[in-house]
Amino acid sequence: MTGPIQPSALGAQRYWNPYVAGVGLGLTLLLSFVALGVGLGASGSTARVAASAAHVLAPAAVEANGYLGPWFASGSPLANYLVFMSIGTLLGGLASALFARRVDVGVERGGRVSARTRIAFAIGGGLLVGFASRMAAGCTSGQALTGSALLLGGSWAFLVAVFAGGFLVAPLVRKEWLP
Amino acid sequence: MNLYDSGTLESPLGWTVALIVGLAFGFWLERAGFGSSRKLAGIFYLRDFAVVQVMFTAVATAALGLVALDVAGLFDASRVYRMETLLAPQIVGGLLFGAGFVAGGWCPGTALVGAASGKLDALAFLGATLIGSLVYAAAWPQLAPLQDIGACGVVTLPDLLHLSPGIVAALIVAVALVAFTAINRFAPRR
Numbered sequence: 374m375t376g377p378i379q380p381s382a383l384g385a386q387r388y389w390n391p392y393v394a395g396v397g398l399g400l401t402l403l404l405s406f407v408a409l410g411v412g413l414g415a416s417g418s419t420a421r422v423a424a425s426a427a428h429v430l431a432p433a434a435v436e437a438n439g440y441l442g443p444w445f446a447s448g449s450p451l452a453n454y455l456v457f458m459s460i461g462t463l464l465g466g467l468a469s470a471l472f473a474r475r476v477d478v479g480v481e482r483g484g485r486v487s488a489r490t491r492i493a494f495a496i497g498g499g500l501l502v503g504f505a506s507r508m509a510a511g512c513t514s515g516q517a518l519t520g521s522a523l524l525l526g527g528s529w530a531f532l533v534a535v536f537a538g539g540f541l542v543a544p545l546v547r548k549e550w551l552p
Numbered sequence: 553m554n555l556y557d558s559g560t561l562e563s564p565l566g567w568t569v570a571l572i573v574g575l576a577f578g579f580w581l582e583r584a585g586f587g588s589s590r591k592l593a594g595i596f597y598l599r600d601f602a603v604v605q606v607m608f609t610a611v612a613t614a615a616l617g618l619v620a621l622d623v624a625g626l627f628d629a630s631r632v633y634r635m636e637t638l639l640a641p642q643i644v645g646g647l648l649f650g651a652g653f654v655a656g657g658w659c660p661g662t663a664l665v666g667a668a669s670g671k672l673d674a675l676a677f678l679g680a681t682l683i684g685s686l687v688y689a690a691a692w693p694q695l696a697p698l699q700d701i702g703a704c705g706v707v708t709l710p711d712l713l714h715l716s717p718g719i720v721a722a723l724i725v726a727v728a729l730v731a732f733t734a735i736n737r738f739a740p741r742r
Contacts, residue, residue: 376739378591378600388585391602392732395609397580402614405573407621409566410556411633413577415661416681423682424689440692454561454570459664461574462581466665469582478670481589481657492676495589498656499663499677501648503684506660508695509645510635513659514577516642518607520635522614524720526707527637531646538650543596546655550593 382477402522409454412519416506418459421450423503440507483550494549557631578665587669589657596654601735608728615721623718639702656680 379387388394405412424444428435436442444450470476482491506512509531511520517535520528555561555569584606585591594600622629653659658666658677666674688695710717 377602378585378588378594380585380588388591388602389583391584391605392609394580394584394602395606396613397583398577398606399610399613399617401573401576401580402610403617403621404576406554406614406618406629406632407627408554408569409561409573410554410631411561413573413661415659415664416685419660419678419681420685423685426682427686438689438692439696440689452562454566457567458570458574458577461571461576462578462661462664463574463668465575465578465580466582466587467578467668468575469579470587470665470669473582475582475587476668476670478672480672481666482673483590488672491673495656495658495673495676496680498652498654498658499680500684500687501652502656502659502677503681503686504688505645505649505652505684506681507685507688508699509642509649510638512649512661513607513653514661516635518610521611522618523632523634524615524709524717524724525635525637526704526709526712527639527642528635529709530637530639531642531649534643534646535650535653538647539596539654540650541647542651543593543654547597549655549657550590550597550599 380473380475380477382475385475385477386473398518399522402518405519406522411454412515412522413458414455414511414515414519415459415462416503416512416515417455418453419503420507421453421456424450483548483552485551486549491549494546554631556633577661578668581662581665582669586662587665587671587674589666589671589673592659592662593654593657598739601739605732605735608724608731612721612725612728615724619718619721629717634706634708637702637704637707638699639704641699641701643702 424441436445480488480491516528517532555566585602591600595603618629621627656677663674663678709720
């Protein structure tokens, strides 16, 4: 055991103190509440991108769908603040990674799994998370972070369930993350 | 008056502000080390505590800040959009989400930052979340009735505990400080 995990890229700066980053993230959330009147979000934009892509392939089926259809009632589902927020998240992350020399192209994995296995688990996990985010009406950003700060009962239930699910499944995928 | 409250969230102004908020969001996630799936998954093996440290510091900061602004009369916290509690979907969804989080190594927001950092596993994860959300939509006719199980409108911890928002925010800070003290004592050092 050797302390917090640091970037592996050659010449990369160390990550910032987690409490400093936490205050920065909390003030960003507060800014979102005050300026936008809504909190942070991430999964909503990915679902909207998926809906748009599916709409190109099968417009009638998507518009007839009970869940996705309403997103097309007033034009494109991409004309939504969550989509712009995620573009910002991508660019903000890129800027920060560039400044700290932490851009590192490759498959991040433990030392005992192949890149192919790691990608397979990333896809499996992504399928679950994409599905679960719609079911819970939000993800770690929109529910766990935003809803918890708003002291919402359902968001706290989601937060506890996320950690419970993670710790329950962790032993099964342990090999993926071993050094 | 915030943009949501004034009905102008979906406007060029709302989108511009959302983009700026997103820039700060991505910056802080990356600074925290959340552009790394190994670091994120590390919490589930008690190998790295940044997820808990960053998340609870952020929740405590925002919760306390919102109460403070409200008490000082600078911002009406009741005008912020609040999500309804859907107890069964949020608990079942949370369990599935947690399983996907540790297996995939990312959540949607951190995967955006991971992809920006060049992580190909983040790209694969993001692509799969698109499919996962479409699977949910495809199953909507069957799932819709289940979404209402445990639906109880907007429910807040202050309502449930019969305490003021300020006291609840202070309790969250207190619990976070106890957890941080324990982590600082027992977590592996550099």
